[in-house]
Amino acid sequence: MVITKDLSRLGRDYIETGEYIEKWFPEQNVRYVSVTDGIDTFANNNGNNDIAPFKSILNDMYSKDLSKKIKTALSTMQKQGKWVGGKTALGYIRDPNDKNHLIICEEETETVKTIFNMVVNGNGINQIRNYLNKNKIPTANQLRYNKPSFWENKAIKNILTNQVYIGNTVQNKRSRISYKNRKLRANPKEEWVIVENTHEPIIDKVTFEKVQKMNISQKYQRNEKKNHYLLDGLLICYECKHKIGVKNGRNRHRYMVCNYYRKNSKVGLCTSHGFSYDELEEKIVKYIKELFSNIDREKLKLDIENDKAKYDYNEMLKKLEMGIKLTQDNLDKMYIDKLNNKVSETMYERISQKLINEIKEKEEEYIRIKELNKGGNREDDKEIEKTVKDFLSLENPTPELMKVIINEIEVHQDKQIDINFNFKKLKKFLDQSSHF
Secondary structure, three states: OEEEOOHHHHOOOHHHHHHHHHHHHHHOOOOEEEOOOOEEOOOOOOHHHOOHHHHHHHHHHHHHHHHHHHHHHHHHHHHOOOOOOOOOOOOEEEEOOEEEEEEEOHHHHHHHHHHHHHHHOOOOHHHHHHHHHHOOOOOHHHHHHOOOOOOOHHHHHHHHOOHHHHOOEEEOOEEEEEOOEEEEEEOOHHHOEEEOOOOOOOOOHHHHHHHHHHOHHHHHOOOOOOOOOOOOOOEEEOOOOOEEEEEEOHHHOEEEEEHHHHHOOOOOOOOOOOOEHHHHHHHHHHHHHHHHHOOOHHHHHHHHHHOOOEOOHHHHHHHHHHHHHHHHHHHHHHHHHHHOOOOOHHHHHHHHHHHHHHHHHHHHHHHHHHHHHHHOOEOOHHHHHHHHHHHHHOOOOOHHHHHHHEEEEEEOOOOOEEEEEOOHHHHHOOOOOOEO
């Protein structure tokens, strides 16, 4: 026998409640009684039993309405920059005087600064993880809950990409499927609620933006990538502006392939660019060392002191415009091929959706870089000097240091290579051209 005060105490989901009352209880010979509603499943002539389904629906509607009100209240607080999440990021705790405001936790701050500083100095996520574990630097779970745990790549990556460390509150990144389903799902970025300058930052914005640029290729990796290579994440197809991957061939020979061509080889939207990666890597390292060795450092330093340099955002915007136009042209070409019955309806729908998504991503990137261009991020002369010295002092440069120096490497179909450096002033004082 099951007894509840009223029907809502058994459940507010009218489907599951009806499943129990109408099927499961009778099958198991269980008597159900709701005291205030006067429901008794063993009383055959009880009229209250007949209206039980309608009461279940009303209870469900009440639950749904309550869920909407709570979501609205939380959404309003999020837009005001108030913290309404659960576990706070490493380095922050809730303000004892205001639970919707974050304050710095001094005990955890040094760990966050260490992670960012190691990335700026050219260390990769794997190296940072090994350093933290080797030196027994405690994780958030160890500090807060005394739970045995160790540092993982995902935790470090989350710290490096979290805007909370520059004083911004980012919420609504995930939401529940419905008021009946407690599972969480990721929301698209356009639905995130970002409010700037809501609390004291731990990392300055210039350093944070620099780390995002250096760490960009990590977004395309799993925690443990099988094959690492020096130019990882820097190779771009000049013709279609998509990433170029590196594949292993026979006798450990590595070759390049345009990812856009690889995915759409039957349609012929690009070419393979299947050149030797090992030869390219050797040439680029040799080329950069020769350039750096010939830099007039005194002239470079003097010019930077007179006019602080900034990232060449205008060039980046120009390339994004070209990329958007090229993708739109490919979309038009696909539509014409569909009209001429050269491409099936199914293939057109699949590829056109990919192209539309690519255009949207590039347009969002265009807006982001345009905003950065307004802010005018400045380079530091000592940073450029340090970068040059670090590169020349290493016998084997690291992928992380290559990302500090190079923005991207464009590979042409005719094997011409264009190297786009990160520092505008650095490019200006190179004695040779940046393509070969």
